Amino acid sequence: xxxxxxxxxxxLPSLVRFILxxxxxxxxxxxxxxxxxxxxxQIVPGDPVAASLGDQASSDPETVAAFRQRFGLDxxxxxxxxxxxxxxxxxxxxxSLQTRRPVADxxxxxxxxxxxxxxxxxxxxxxxxxxxxxxxxxxRDRWPDQVIRVISLxxxxxxxxxxxxxxxxxxxFQLGWSPGVGRLSPGAAAPMxxxxxxxxxxxxxxxWKTLGSALAHLALPAMVLAIYTIGAITRFTRAAMLxxxxxxxxxxxRAKGMPERTVVMRHVLRPALASIITVSGMAFxxxxxxxxxxxxxxxxxxxxxxxxxxxxxxxxxxxxxxxLVIAAVYILVNLLVDILYAIVDPRIRLS
Amino acid sequence: MTIAAPATVNPHRPTGKLRSAWLxxxxxxxxxxxxxxxxxxxxxxxxxxxxxxAQAFGRFLAPNxxxxxxxxxxxxxIFSRVVHGARVSMPYALQLVVMAAVIGTVAGAIAGYFxxxxxxxxxxxxxxxxxxxxxxxxxxxxxxxxxxLFNAVLAVVVVSWPIYxxxxxxxxxxxxxxxxxQSSRLLGASSGRxxxxxxxxxxxxPVVVLAALEYGHAVxxxxxxxxxxxxxxxxxxxxxxxxxEGAKYFDKWWMSAFPGLAILVVVLAANFLGxxxxxxxxxxxxxxxx
Numbered sequence: 001x002x003x004x005x006x007x008x009x010x011x012l013p014s015l016v017r018f019i020l021x022x023x024x025x026x027x028x029x030x031x032x033x034x035x036x037x038x039x040x041x042q043i044v045p046g047d048p049v050a051a052s053l054g055d056q057a058s059s060d061p062e063t064v065a066a067f068r069q070r071f072g073l074d075x076x077x078x079x080x081x082x083x084x085x086x087x088x089x090x091x092x093x094x095x096s097l098q099t100r101r102p103v104a105d106x107x108x109x110x111x112x113x114x115x116x117x118x119x120x121x122x123x124x125x126x127x128x129x130x131x132x133x134x135x136x137x138x139x140r141d142r143w144p145d146q147v148i149r150v151i152s153l154x155x156x157x158x159x160x161x162x163x164x165x166x167x168x169x170x171x172x173f174q175l176g177w178s179p180g181v182g183r184l185s186p187g188a189a190a191p192m193x194x195x196x197x198x199x200x201x202x203x204x205x206x207x208w209k210t211l212g213s214a215l216a217h218l219a220l221p222a223m224v225l226a227i228y229t230i231g232a233i234t235r236f237t238r239a240a241m242l243x244x245x246x247x248x249x250x251x252x253x254r255a256k257g258m259p260e261r262t263v264v265m266r267h268v269l270r271p272a273l274a275s276i277i278t279v280s281g282m283a284f285x286x287x288x289x290x291x292x293x294x295x296x297x298x299x300x301x302x303x304x305x306x307x308x309x310x311x312x313x314x315x316x317x318x319x320x321x322x323x324l325v326i327a328a329v330y331i332l333v334n335l336l337v338d339i340l341y342a343i344v345d346p347r348i349r350l351s
Numbered sequence: 352m353t354i355a356a357p358a359t360v361n362p363h364r365p366t367g368k369l370r371s372a373w374l375x376x377x378x379x380x381x382x383x384x385x386x387x388x389x390x391x392x393x394x395x396x397x398x399x400x401x402x403x404x405a406q407a408f409g410r411f412l413a414p415n416x417x418x419x420x421x422x423x424x425x426x427x428x429i430f431s432r433v434v435h436g437a438r439v440s441m442p443y444a445l446q447l448v449v450m451a452a453v454i455g456t457v458a459g460a461i462a463g464y465f466x467x468x469x470x471x472x473x474x475x476x477x478x479x480x481x482x483x484x485x486x487x488x489x490x491x492x493x494x495x496x497x498x499x500l501f502n503a504v505l506a507v508v509v510v511s512w513p514i515y516x517x518x519x520x521x522x523x524x525x526x527x528x529x530x531x532x533q534s535s536r537l538l539g540a541s542s543g544r545x546x547x548x549x550x551x552x553x554x555x556x557p558v559v560v561l562a563a564l565e566y567g568h569a570v571x572x573x574x575x576x577x578x579x580x581x582x583x584x585x586x587x588x589x590x591x592x593x594x595x596e597g598a599k600y601f602d603k604w605w606m607s608a609f610p611g612l613a614i615l616v617v618v619l620a621a622n623f624l625g626x627x628x629x630x631x632x633x634x635x636x637x638x639x640x641x
Contacts, residue, residue: 032479036488040495150377153626157618159571161578162594162611169604289484293575297598311490312580314498319491327483 018342026335031085033327037320038084042077088324094317098310103321106306111325112196113183114295114302118287119197120222125229125287126280130273132230133237138264140242148234155231160290164224164297171220178220181299184213221298225290229283236279240272247271274345281337285330375630381623388617392437399431403588411603421605423596429605432588433613439500439589441617444569447504447511451569452562454508455515456554462516463523464546474520477513485510486572493581500589503582507572511565518561519554526550560632563625567618574614590614 009017075083087094093103136148171178179185183198191201191210199218202211244250245268253267254260288304295304303322310318391398401407404427412422420429462473480488485507492506526532532549540548574591576582583589585596590610597607 028475029478029482032475033482036479036483037491040491043495149626153377153622154615154619157567157571157615157622159574159578159591159594159611159614159618161575161591162607162614165594165598165601165607166611169601173602285482285484289486292486292490293578296579307487307490308579311494311498314494316491316494319487319494323483323487323491326487330484331482 014346015342019339022335022338026331029331030328033324033331034085034088035081037324038081041084041316041320093321093324096310096318096321097315098313098318103318106318107303107321107325110301110303110306113300114288114291114304116197116199117218117222117225117295117300117302118284118291120218121225121287122229122280122284124222125226125233125283128226129230129233130237130276132234133241133276134264134269136234136238137241137245137268145238148238152231152234155227155234157231158227160224160228161293161297163227164221164294167220167224168297179213179216181217181297183217183301184210185217221294221300225287225294228290229280229287232283232286233276233280237272237276240275241268244268244272274341278337278341281334284333285326288326288330375627377623378627378631381620381625381627384616384620385624388437388441388613388620391434392441395435395438399428399434401428401431403427403432403435404586411600413603414605420609421603423593423603423606424600429593429609432593433590433609435588436590436593436610436613437617439583439587440570440574440591440614443500443504444566444573447507447573448562448566448569450504450508451511451565452515452558455512456519456558458512459516459519460523460546460550460554463520464527464542464550470520473516477516480510480513483510486575489572489576490579490581493576498581498584500577500583500587503573503576506576507569510572511569514565515558515561518557522554522557523550526553556632560625560628563621563628565625567621567625570614570618570621 012020091104093107095101096103096106099106132148132152136145136152139145168178168181172180184190189210191198191207191214192205193201195201195204198214199211202208202214247267250263250267253263258267291302292304292307294300295302296308299305303326307319307322309315310322406426408418408422408426408428410422410424410426412418412426414421418428418430420433423429423432458473458477462470488510489503489506492509493502496502496505527550529549532545535549536542536545573582574589574594577589577591578595580592580595583592585592590613593610594607594614597603597605597610600606
C-alpha cells in the first residue's frame with residue numbers, strides 16, 4: 001500500500017528529497033522549540049498569573065479570571081499548549097510587562113538593529129577567520145601558526161561584555177575614534193524606513209551623512225561581537241584544511257608540479273570551505289547570543305538589549321518572545337546552510 | 352593507493368601519551384595560571400590585605416600603593432574583592448561542568464548503547480536545546496526560576512549537557528561493536544556491566560578533555576549572566592557583577608578592568624590546557640568535538 005508513495009519519493013531528484021527532509025526536520029525543531037518555551041513558562045515558581053500580570057493587576061479577581069480564560073489556564077496542560085501554539089502561530093506572543101505593548105510589535109521594532117549588527121559582524125568574522133585559518137594551516141607548527149593559535153584562543157576566551165567596555169573606554173572615551181553608543185549620533189534622524197537597516201536605507205536614499213554616522217556607530221560593536229566567532233572559525237578552518245592536506249589528490253596535484261598557491265586555494269581551501277560554511281551557520285547562533293551582551297553595553301536598540309531589559313524586569317513573555325524568534329532565525333539559517341552545502345557537495349544529499 | 356609509507360604523515364602529532372601534553376608551552380602556561388587562580392581561591396582570606404566587603408577607604412580611589420586595584424563606589428578594596436571572586440566563579444563553574452558532564456555522559460551513553468526510540472528521544476531533546484543560543488536560553492530559565500547564582504548554575508547546566516551527550520553517543524556507537532565489548536556480552540556480562548567495565552574507560556578521557564574545554568565557557572556564561580544581573584547579586588564579590596557595577600561608573604576604568612581581567616585569565620588558562628590535552632589525545636577522538 002505504501003509502495004506507490006515510496007516509489008514517488010525515490011523518483012524525486014536527490015536534492016529535492018534532501019531539501020524536503022531538512023524542511024521537515026526544521027518544522028519539527030520549531031515545534032519542539034515552542035514545547036521548550038511552553039515548559040519554561042510552566043515552571044515559573046508560584047502563580048503564573050501573578051508572574052505575568054504583576055502585583056497590581058493580580059489583586060483584581062476579575063482581571064485574573066479574564067487572564068486565566070484568555071490564556072486557557074483553567075484547562076488541562078495539553079490543551080493549554082495547543083492554545084499557546086495557536087496564539088504563537090497568529091503572531092500573538094502576549095503583552096510585555098515592561099513596555100505594555102504586544103511583544104510581537106516590540107520584536108518587530110528591535111529585530112532590524114540586531115540583524116544589521118550581526119550580519120556585519122558575521123561577514124567580518126568569516127573573512128578574518130578564514131584568512132587567519134589559512135595562514136595557520138599553511139604554516140603548520142611554525143611561528144605564525146603558534147601566534148594565531150594564541151590569538152584565536154584568546155578570542156574565544158575573552159568575556160564579550162568586558163571587551164565591549166574596554167573598547168568603548170579606549171576608542172570612545174580616551175581616543176575619541178568611535179562616536180560612542182547607539183545606532184546614530186544623538187539628535188540625528190533615522191533614514192527613511194525601507195529595510196530597517198540604517199546603512200542600507202541611508203545608501204538607498206542617498207543620505208551620505210547618515211550613512212557615515214551609521215557606519216561609524218556600527219564598526220566598534222560589530223568588531224567586538226565578531227571576536228569570538230573569529231576565534232572559532234579560525235580554529236575550524238585550520239583543522240579542516242589540515243584534513244584536506246592529507247588527501248591523495250593534494251599529493252597528486254603537487255606531484256604534477258602545480259604551484260603551492262594553486263594547491264592551497266583550489267585543492268585544499270575549496271573542499272574545506274564547504275564544511276567551514278556549515279560551522280559558520282552554527283557559530284551564527286552563538287553570535288546572536290553574544291549580541292545580548294554587546295548590545296547591552298553599546299545601548300544598541302536590538303533584540304539583545306530588549307532581552308536584557310526584559311530579563312532584568314523578569315518580563316518572561318518578552319524573553320520567551322526573543323528566544324523563540326532567535327531560535328527560529330537560527331534554525332532557518334542552518335536550514336539554508338545545509339541546503340547550500342547539499343547544492344555545493346552532492347555527496348551530502350545521499351547520506 | 353598509498354604511495355609513500357605513512358610513517359611520516361603525522362610527524363607533529365604528539366603520541367597518545369598524556370605526559371607529553373604537559374610539556375607543551377601552552378599547556379604549561381595554562382596549568383600554571385590555573386594553579387595560581389586555584390591557590391588564590393583556596394587561600395583568599397589569608398592572602399588578601401583587606402576584607403572584601405569592608406568599606407574602609409575613600410571612594411573611587413585610582414590604583415595606588417595601598418589599594419593595588421583601586422577602590423569602588425563604596426570604598427571597598429578591589430584587589431581583595433577580585434581575589435575573593437575566585438571563590439565564587441571557579442567552584443560554581445566547576446560544579447556546573449561536572450553536573451553537565453555527568454548528565455550529558457549518562458544521556459549520551461544510554462542513547463548510543465540502546466539506540467532505537469530512546470536514542471531518538473534523547474538526541475532530539477539535545478537538538479532542541481542546541482537550537483537556542485545558550486545564553487539566551489539560560490536567561491529565560493533564570494528569569495523563570497528567579498535570578499540568583501544557584502539558578503544561574505542550573506540554567507547553564509540545562510543548556511550545556513547536550514554537547515557531552517553528542518560526543519559520548521558518537522564514541523559509544525563505535526565502541527559498542529568492538530570485539531572486546533561483544534565478547535564480554537557473549538560471556539554473559541549485563542549491558543550495565545559492559546557499559547561500566549568495557550566502555551567507560553574509553554569514554555572517560557575524551558569527556559575530561561571536553562570538560563576542560565567547556566570549563567572556560569562555563570565561567571564566561573556564568574559571569575555573563577551575573578553581568579546581566581541574573582546571577583550573583585550584590586554585595587557578593589563576583590567578577591561578572593563587579594564588571595557590571597564598574598560599567599555604571601564609566602570613567603573609573605579600574606572598577607571593571609581588573610575583575611574582567613580575572614575572568615579572561617581563568618578562561619584563557621582553561622582553554623590553553625584543554626586545547627593542549629585535546630591535541631595530546633588520539634586525533635580520532637579529537638575530531639568528535641572540534
